[in-house]
């Protein structure tokens with residue numbers, strides 16, 4: 001990512017690469033992922049109440065890297081050829097090896113993801129998170145945990161790559177808010193390394 005600007009002013013590093021995949025490749029990958037990924041709508045427990053997540057998700061990755069999430073241990077599905085191709089491409093840019101990917105499918109602008117940090121302890125202290133997007137563009141918001149004046153947003157476009165590293169997950173929250181004007185679907189893949 002030499003020569004690419006850090007999108008956050010302090011406490012971490014976020015780099016954006018707008019066209020890691022060509023429009024043609026991105027169209028193909030979007031369709032392949034819609035059809036071949038084992039999408040599910042999972043429940044989460046919020047204040048003792050079961051609610052469905054406002055998007056579909058799936059976990060893929062190395063078989064020996066299970067992931068626990070809100071008390072449930074999830075075994076990943078095995079890598080598919082498309083996922084391995086995407087992983088190889090981003091590993092060259094990030095100069096980092098990933099073990100796992102969380103896929104999110106936002107069916108339209110009513111689907112979303114709330115403020116959070118990717119700070120699960122199996123990701124280690126300063127995780128490298130590689131995020132690839134296909135389909136409808138959506139805003140990715142970042143806000144500093146302490147300094148409320150520090151906020152930014154970036155439009156994650158078809159075929160783009162966002163890389164978060166360093167101390168970002170200690171100090172910055174991120175989210176995908178609803179955008180009711182968006183009618184198309186979007187797929188995001190966040191590649192991670194489970195230690």
Ligand SMILES: O=C(O)CCC(=O)C(=O)O
Nearest residue numbers: 102104118140176188190
């Ligand atoms: O959809 C996105 O761009 C963000 C996904 C995300 O933050 C996550 O999976 O942890």
Ligand SMILES: [Fe+2]
Nearest residue numbers: 116117118174
């Ligand atoms: Fe995240």
